[in-house]
Amino acid sequence: MSDLKATVTETKTSSGHAGFHVEGYEKIEYDFTFIDGVFNIENANLANLYKKWARCLAVADINIYNIYGEQMKKYFDHHGIKLVIHKTKIGEKAKTIPTLLSIVEAMTEFGIIRKEPVLVIGGGLITDVAGFACAAYRRSTNFIRIPTTVIGLIDASVSIKVAVNYGNYKNRLGAYHAPIHTLLDFTFLRTLPIAQVRNGFAELMKISICSHLSTFELLDKYCEQLIELKFGRADGSSKELIQAADKINFEGIHEMLRLETPNLHEIGLDRVIAYGHTWSPLHELIPETPFRHGHAISIDMAYSATLANSRKLITDEEHHRILKLFSRAGLSMDHETFTEDILEQATAAILKTRDGLLRAAVPSPIGKCIFLNDVSKEEMNAALHRHKQIVKEYPRQGAGLDAFVDASDTGECPAGEAEHDHVVVKNPLNSNGVKDINGSNGVNGKKKDSITDIECISKLTQPPTTKVMA
Structure with a gap:
């Protein structure tokens, strides 16, 4: 929520x-x-956020819907809240304006009211695109996030x-x-x-290598168990x-918030959490x-660590520990594909994003970071050649496991399955039974409308709440 004073x-x-001078905060x-x-059902936190409206438009990842859809329906049905679910698949190839517009169409069809929040359920790709749709719709529509991936x-x-x-170009618009x-439920x-757990592990490495040594120590100690379990x-x-x-999750999120909240609009361009994003x-x-996002930033982070080691910013021992x-x-x-030519193109692109400076975040030492602005093309290429030789000494010669997106990431639907569909759960106080409605915007031009019975599925865990103000 925002409160503007000027x-x-x-x-x-x-x-x-x-003339006039305007100063706003x-x-x-x-x-x-x-x-x-x-x-x-026993947990009313989410329902309480929608009591005022007595209805909810949810934009949900189709994989999440397939697993948790019935539980979602029973939850909202139990609390007397009309639920409309817009199912979607969004991967890197579908993280586009047309996908955004499909969400906008769902918002229009639903008749979203100015301050009414859209519920967004899924991984970072879903929350990115649906969040942008909310930002654009009437120039600012509220939303609530339930992220479901690491x-x-x-x-x-x-x-x-x-x-x-x-x-x-990622995230160019x-x-x-x-x-x-934001409701953080790690049981998802x-x-x-x-493969997706591993993908997200990279983000914790990002924040720990450059800003939180104790988290790095825990990742190092429990690495394989954290991923496998x-x-x-x-x-x-x-x-x-x-x-x-x-502890890793709580402290990782807390550290990210500590670093991000003073700079929410990226007015400051030297950003610690941009490690791996040059x-x-x-x-x-x-x-x-x-690439899956975690693997792409891992290549960047590993190369950046080699660059830092070449400058003696981290020791050989620290360098080896990171790799x-x-x-x-x-x-x-x-x-x-990580070549001199790509380095040159990517450098040119990031210089425009970062106002003419490289601002490459690198560890110095593990748990802290500095920013490099004076890296020449020759130094980059020399570090790249050295890096490629060094990683040959590691298992798989530096290649990752499940490094590339698959059908679950791309946003492409299997044959016969619509990319976007609606399921409507009616308020049980107003209607009953099950009915079929033929319409538009559904599978083969048909929309599904169903009402489900109510069952208690699992048990409530009382949550702590963190408030962010900036």
Whole structure:
């Protein structure tokens, strides 16, 4: 939520021309709640956010809907809230203006009211695109986020940036638009594929290598267990692992907020959390099948660590420790497409984004960071050649596991499955039974309309709440 205060004063230029000077200050505040079982019927946190409206438009990842859709319906039905679900698939190739417009169409069809919040459920790609749709719709429509992936929970949830890709450039079109609330439910990781857990692990490496040594130590200690047992949410997780994972997640998010909230609109361009994001924004989309985001930034981070080591900013031991952790996690450290030419193109692109300076974040030492602005083309290329030789000494010669997007990432639908569909759950106080409605914007031109019975599925965990004000 925002509260804008401003002053207007009369001015006069040195040439005698009259005018005005406007000085405005916008207070931005939004909340985070850590909660296990957000769709448990006994847990009214989410329902309370929609009581005023007695209805909810949800933009949901289709994979999440397939797993949790029935539970979502029963939850809202139980609380007497009319639910409309707009199902979508959004991957890097579908993180586009047409996808954004499909969400806008759903908002128009729903008849969203000015201050009424859209509920966005899915990974970082979903929250990015749906958040941008909300930013654009009537120039500012509220939304509530429920991220469901490691990247969504740890990284995308913290930022107020929303965007779509343009051409081969990630997030080239976007805005700054804060949600009114973010609900952080790590139990979604139980059903997240291991490849996506690994993908998100990279974001924790990003923040820990350059800003939080104690988190890096925990990642180093529990690396394989964190990935294989989905941050302590999978069956067989020990109490020790669960406690370590919860500490990593809480402190990682807290550190991201500490760094981001003073600079929500990126007025300051030296950003610690831009580690791994100097050359990766262009490189990520270069292969015909794009990299998963975590692997793209891991290549950038590993190369940046080699660059830092070449400058003696980190020791050989620290350098090896960083690269070894990337390798143990199954994250990429190099690829044949990471070339001198790509470095040159990516550097030219990022200089425009960063107001003419490279501002490359590198560790110095682990847990702290500095920014490099004076890296010559010759130094970059020399570091690249050295990096490619060094990573050959590691398993898979620097290649990552599950490094490229698949059908679950791309936003492409299997044959016969519509990319966007609606399921409407009616308020049980107003109607009953099940009916079929033929209409538009659904599978083969048909819209599904159903009402479900109510069942209690699982148990409530009381959440702590974090409020952000900047």
